[in-house]
Amino acid sequence: MKRVISLCVALSLMGSVLAACGSQETAADTSASTGTTVAAASGSAETNAKKVNIKMEGITSPTYTAQFWDEYKKTIEKDNPDVTIEMVLAPGTDRMVWIKSKYAAGDAPDIITADSETFSNVEGAYAEVPADLLENVQDTAISRVNGKVIVMPASLQIKSQAYYNKKMFADAGITEVPKTWDEFIQACDKLKAKNFAPLIGCKEAWFEAFGYATAVLQPDVIDAKPNFLSDLKEGKEKWNNPVMSDSLKRFQELTRKGYWYKGSTSFSYTQAVDEFFKGTAAIILNGSWMAPQIDGLEQKPDFEIGIFPIPQTTGVKSIGATTGTWAVLASSKAVDQAWKVVKYCIVDNQELYKKYLQNDNLLSVTKTPVTYESTPTVALFNKNIEGLQPVMDFPGLAGDNALPAGFGDFYNTSIQSISRGTDVSKVLDDMDKEYQKLTSK
CATH class of the missing domain: 3.40.190.10 (Periplasmic binding protein-like II)
Incomplete structure (x- = not known):
């Protein structure tokens, strides 16, 4: 069954997010070690010389496995021959501690896909989201810090x-x-x-x-x-x-x-x-x-x-709900290419975006809703949220609040x-x- 009902709910939730909390979670133990990287695919010397290497964070959980991220990066590289994706797998637990240590050491990924709110109030941490990218997502999902948009809405997650x-x-x-x-x-x-x-x-x-x-x-x-x-x-x-x-x-x-x-x-x-x-x-x-x-x-x-x-x-x-956001480090040597990858993952390749959402039972925030098949427990979980008012998780907020x-x-x-x-x-x-x-x- 397509998730038509739950996605309608998502749109109504997004429409009331700002009213709920002003302008704007998963962790699990994993066998993947902290900072594990999925190696980039090899190619000819001539091809590799033209490639830009981009480090991209991937969270690890029972649903987001190392195999998932390996296939994910291969899809990106196949359609974007000018980049090499180096997946950096965040640990399932103490993820915020991990990303803070990476940031402090100057070794954070170019693209942060989880807990990006951690640095949303750190002046100059993130590059501003391109306007043409923001045009593709629901306006109510967008949060601003001092008038600037520095995190890209990627999903809506219903909490507990x-x-x-x-x-x-x-x-x-x-x-x-x-x-x-x-x-x-x-x-x-x-x-x-x-x-x-x-x-x-x-x-x-x-x-x-x-x-x-x-x-x-x-x-x-x-x-x-x-x-x-x-x-x-x-x-x-x-x-x-x-x-x-x-x-x-x-x-x-x-x-x-x-x-x-x-x-x-x-x-x-x-x-x-x-x-x-x-x-x-x-x-x-x-x-x-x-x-x-x-x-x-x-x-x-x-x-x-x-x-x-x-x-x-x-x-x-x-x-409870959280708008999942992605961010690109302002210090990245490939800011433009990194935003191009973000756009590809969330906007251009809807099949890839669907897989990302489906694996964690997330709802889309794009203006063109993305649907996927509901398994029985997922359908039950989502049926329960119909008609409920969203309240955004305090620690998960990005933006002025x-x-x-x-x-x-x-x-x-x-x-x-x-x-x-x-x-x-x-x-x-x-x-x-x-x-x-x-x-x-």
Whole structure:
């Protein structure tokens, strides 16, 4: 089935992105080592002498494998004989730490395809996106920094929903998925009463934070304070406010009530997902990328997996989202050729763009929507988002309302520390201090 419905949803989501958060995620463990490169294809000396070498970042995950990127680069090189693509594979975990170290060492890829918001507030880090390239994407997907567009919209990614073990739910007497936060807590109580671990997480801060943050915390904040991020930047708001505090105390309640599987804090992301597939816990809060992973499993779990939107305090009204962006380093020796490659990948070769989107269950942001076949779990995930208001993930924002460089990591570790029991007010005070320090540089 073509993703006509979900792409219509994507367009409606994009139309309300700016209203949700002002002007404008996946990681997994991988066997690929940090900074792994996929070697360029060889050719005659005469041909190679005319080629321009471009380093291009590729993230590694269960759906974006080294083989995927090898085929991807070969397609680019076949149709662009003037360039040689050197794929630099980012690690599945600690990706932002990796790209920061690469940038600091002057060894970052020419084209950054993940976490480009990391340097969107660093003056002079990125080359400006050519106007003729921007003409091909939805206007509402475009973010500006001081009037300039320095990141190219590439996709829309829906963030977390709750993947759940239908057998455990049935055994616990849960006949309907939760539609309010109170019902979610009641479901967890019923699961625990049957000696099922309600939730499973992992030791990695990004994952422990993002499920609740994108699905509940950030929608709670934007629902009560629509201009929170711009007001924060202008000094009119603080992280330590009643809405943030109340929502994070509810998050901490999940730990206090013993809902997390006891081994969660020792798991990597990949281990946590594998344990869920084994039936270790009833629910995992995860992103859109897990849906195609489920459909691609060679050995299926011995239970049926369902999906439901994680309810906010006032019910299911919003869904976390991120506009994925690509960027070209201003320091690149081949800026024009790099933008040509970006245009080829997102605009000119729609089959290649489709493969990029399909592998991670992403939605297109081009004016000409790109559709692809939906597998069963992907279709279920996308059906759930119909009619929901998008709230853009705070750490994933680019543009004037982007968090200062370095704060995204601090944000995730702060939320993780609350899950581990640290006093909410103290954590929020520390967030205010760190935000002030980084914005005053």
